[in-house]
Amino acid sequence: MADIIQLLPDHVANQIAAGEVVQRPASVVKELLENAIDAGATTIKLVIKDAGKTLVQVIDNGKGMSVTDARLSFERHATSKIKTADDLFQLNTKGFRGEALASIAAIAHVELKTKQEHEDVGTCIEIEGSKVNKQEVVVTPKGTSISVKNLFYNIPARRNFLKSNTVETRHIIDEFHRVALAHSNISFVMFHNGSETFNLPESNYRQRIVNIFGTKTNEKLVPVDEDTEVLKISGFVGKPEFAKKTRGEQFFFVNNRFIKSAYLNHAIGSAFEGLLKDGAHASYFLNLTVNPQTIDINIHPTKTEIKFDDEHTLYAILRSAVKHSLGQFNIAPVLDFDRDANLDTPYSYQQKGTPSVEVDRSFNPFKEEKQSIGTASTSYKKAPASNWESLYVGLESKGTQTQQDFSEVHFESSSKNESIFENENQVEQKQTTYQFHNKYIVSTIKSGMLLIDQHRAHQRVLYEDFLKNMTVKEAMSQQLLFPLQLHFSPSEIEIINQLKTDLEHTGFIFQTIKGELLEIAGVPVSVPESEVSIILEQLISDVENEVPDSNFSATDLLAKSLSKSLAIKAGQSLTLIEQEHLVNSLFACKEPNVSPTNRTTFVTMTVDELDKKFI
Structure with a gap:
């Protein structure tokens, strides 16, 4: 039988390694930023276009590389960080496996420009799919500039797995934050599609x-x-x-x-x-x-x-x-009582002691009652009660008059009170819903009963309402007496700017969006003012993490996020009218069976199924 095991070509091995090292553009950003830090750079600039799919460029002012090092850096398992296996447990640097640049060069167009400080000229290398197209002398500043263009150009299947630009940019910013936070002594600048996103000078942590x-x-x-x-x-x-x-x-x-x-x-x-x-x-x-x-x-x-x-x-x-x-720092509660300084003894009285109080220790009011009233030593006398009959003089005549007065009084509200109780009794008799454990609503139907999840059902109702408002663009808004001021990070403000038009169609009115400040002058009718901050935070999180692909509708995502934040929660008690309104609103929806996240909103149980439970 012929031998079937063979060595893989280098370009195939590099693509396999790239599958581990490079999952998305953010992976390239991480590897290149870490290489710049290991090179001793004090200023690092990151430039990306189209969320890194078109270009990822990192420019640093580190020590640079020689002509030989520049060429060897793209070979597999070529590294300056380790020499023996023991060095793996003495690592104080970032990259050390020697696969990053080789893996990146296997799936992209890479251009490297580097120069050491003592050299007059530098080196430029261009590589496409692990193949070196050009290596020449070039005039370049001290340090290294590496550009990664057209990521996954030769593996279209991998490129199809990339998410939308919003999601990929979010991942790049996350990696940028992680590296920048770990090295506050280095200056970082980030540009996205020609605009400056971050400018972080050297500072403390x-x-x-x-x-x-x-x-x-x-x-x-x-x-x-x-x-x-x-x-x-x-x-x-x-x-x-x-x-x-x-x-x-x-x-x-x-x-x-x-x-x-x-x-x-x-x-x-x-x-x-x-x-x-x-x-x-x-x-x-x-x-x-x-x-x-x-x-x-x-x-x-x-x-x-x-x-x-x-x-x-x-x-x-x-x-x-x-x-x-x-x-x-008095953040957590401690087992102590707050001391009021006003109750402290004044300094000038601290040595004077407590004033003494004279009391008659022989005083006993019950004992004095048995003594004669005429005794001179008596200090307590019981009030005489000889005139008690005078309290009731004329009471009989007053009672007669009062009785006559009350006989002429007409209680006009008596009939109304009776009708109110009658109506309440009628409502109780006609009750068709019941709230179970403040989580589910039980309702009867002809064939049996419904068990409705109140949180998911309300999500579906709100979701369709928001979609309708954003489509028709006729949402109702309530004006705030004083504009609501909220503060977000620059990246979060950018997300809100992207969603501003759709948010306005739901009823939000933005007065100012500047720097880190967001001023809201109006909110949708169904949104309480105290919940606006929580809703926007949840919305930003959903946009950052839950958009599956570039074809996904931002309007749909916004409606889902708002409905998830505003829907009544499990554990919230509902009145009978609220229960019935929720049930009626749910079955007026186009798709009442599932929530916006495709979860079941209600289950039915027929009388036959109930009968079988008792067999």
């Missing part, structure tokens, strides 16, 4: 957080600082009252590398226990410094997950440090 997430973030931060032999913790957690319903502001950095850890996240949640509302998530920006020998970084292709040598100890230290900070 707190100022870097504020520059990314908005000036209002400064008042939300509580510092955390703990230094032990095992672990050093520094950074900030958010105050509980500013907790959001999304996890967008949760960042763990281990040795300046962003990681995801459900175990450590649980430690933060445990520290905030009892301080957060239901469904809210704490914000945190924490840097953990550990011995590189106690962690294993190379367990995940994207290196966002690492393995700790002693997770239980880290859990305990992290939980205690956060809990201590919340208590130290």
Whole structure:
């Protein structure tokens, strides 16, 4: 039998490696930014076009590469970070596997320009699909500029799996945030389609957080600082009252590398226990410094997950440090009473003691009653009750007059009161719905009964109402007496700008959208003013994470998000009229069977099915 095992060509092996390293444009951004940091850059510029599908360019002022290094950097497993296997457990750099540039060059058009400081000229290399087309001398500034164009041009099947530009841009911004937060001593600038999205100057860690997430973030931060032999913790957690319903502001950095850890996240949640509302998530920006020998970084292709040598100890230290900070800055309640300074003893009276009070210890009012009234030592005398008959003089005549007066009084409201009770009795007799556990509505039908999920049913009703309003563009709006001022990060403001027209069709009236400030002068009739902030946060989260593809309707997404936020929740008690109105509104919808997220809104149970339960 002929041999069937063969070595793969380099370009095929590179494409397989690219499947692990490069999942989307954000993966390219991450790898190139980390390479720039490892090169010792103090200023890094990121340029993207069409959410990175057309262009991802990173320009840095690092140490650059020589002609030989520039050519070798695109070879598989070529790296300057490790030389032996033991170096894998002494890593203090970002990239180390030597597959990033080789994988990127296998699925895109790559142009590299680099120059070292002591050199007069630099090197330019152009590669298409792992094939070097050109390598020549070029005049370029100190550092490296690498451009990745037409990602997945030779793998159209992979390109079809990319999401819409909005979603891909969100992923790129997330990676940009992670790298920028881990290195506040480096200046970062980001351009998207020719406009400047972020300009982050060199600063301290707190100022870097504020520059990314908005000036209002400064008042939300509580510092955390703990230094032990095992672990050093520094950074900030958010105050509980500013907790959001999304996890967008949760960042763990281990040795300046962003990681995801459900175990450590649980430690933060445990520290905030009892301080957060239901469904809210704490914000945190924490840097953990550990011995590189106690962690294993190379367990995940994207290196966002690492393995700790002693997770239980880290859990305990992290939980205690956060809990201590919340208590130290009076965020968490403590077992103490508030002391009122007004009740303190004045300083000049502190040495004078407590004034004495003279009392007659022999005084007993019950004992004095038995003594004679004429005794001179009596200090308590009972009032005589000899004139008690005078209290009732003339009462008989007054009672007769009163009786005559009342005989002429007519109770006009008596008949009305009777009719009110009669109507209420009639309503109770005609009741056709019943609320079960404040979650389901039971209604009778000819063949049996309906069991309706009130939350999903209300979602369907609101969803179709919002779709109709946005299509017809005749939504009702209620004006606010004072404009509502909300603060969002620059990236969130950009999302609201994209949805502004559709939001206005639902009834929102925007007065000002400038910088990080959003002023709302009117809201839809069904939206309470106190819920506007929560609704917009939920909407932004849905836009960032739930748009499946470029053909998805933004109007449909907006209607789904608003209906999900405004629908009555499980546990909310409804009156009989509200129950009946919800049932009638549900069955007036075009698709009453399912919620906007395709979940069942009601189930039916016939009399026969009920009878079988008792067999």
